[in-house]
Amino acid sequence: MTKGKRFFIFFSSAGIMTFFLIFTLSARSDKPFDKYMQWTPNQKVISNILERTNPKNEVFPKRVDLLESTKQKVEKLNVTELEVLHSLREGDVEFFHELTLPRQKPKQYYILIEIGEVEYFVLTEVHHNYSDIIDFGIAED
Numbered sequence: 001m002t003k004g005k006r007f008f009i010f011f012s013s014a015g016i017m018t019f020f021l022i023f024t025l026s027a028r029s030d031k032p033f034d035k036y037m038q039w040t041p042n043q044k045v046i047s048n049i050l051e052r053t054n055p056k057n058e059v060f061p062k063r064v065d066l067l068e069s070t071k072q073k074v075e076k077l078n079v080t081e082l083e084v085l086h087s088l089r090e091g092d093v094e095f096f097h098e099l100t101l102p103r104q105k106p107k108q109y110y111i112l113i114e115i116g117e118v119e120y121f122v123l124t125e126v127h128h129n130y131s132d133i134i135d136f137g138i139a140e141d
Contacts, residue, residue, distance in 0.1 A: 041093070041095065042093050045102075045109055046089060046091060046093065046111075048126055049064070049124055049126050049131045050062055050088065050089065052128070052129065062129065062131055064085055064130070064131045064132075065130060065131070065132050065133070066081055066084070066132075066133045066136075067133065070134060070135060070136050073135075073136045073137060074136055077136075083115050084120075084133070084136065087113040088111065090113070091112060091113040094111065094112060097110040099123055107126045108126075108134075109123070110123055118138065119138070119139045120136065120138055120139055121135075121138075121139040122135070123136070
């Protein structure tokens, strides 16, 4: 048996097993891919903003509040608070933005979200039991 044939057999069987594994995990009702895909830095920060974990590793939603000045900005831009909170889950954290301060207490993150066709920014402060949205507006390019 030649080396080429061995490599072909190895990689084709590895591909078939990978496809089988992905197919069986995606069909499960407990959604393990959702859990295992939260290792990226963006997903970790979004999860830290929206959820908290107790010592038993149970996940609970955090309270997310908008400051009064932020509520007025949201209303001026004809966006609802619910739209902001729902689109926050799919937001992109800008780690290199000057307003992102992950080493201060409380942590502060600049996040880009999209509502409809318009891109907005959200500035959040993350506390242990709750998160505050301290600024909101249309993102500059």
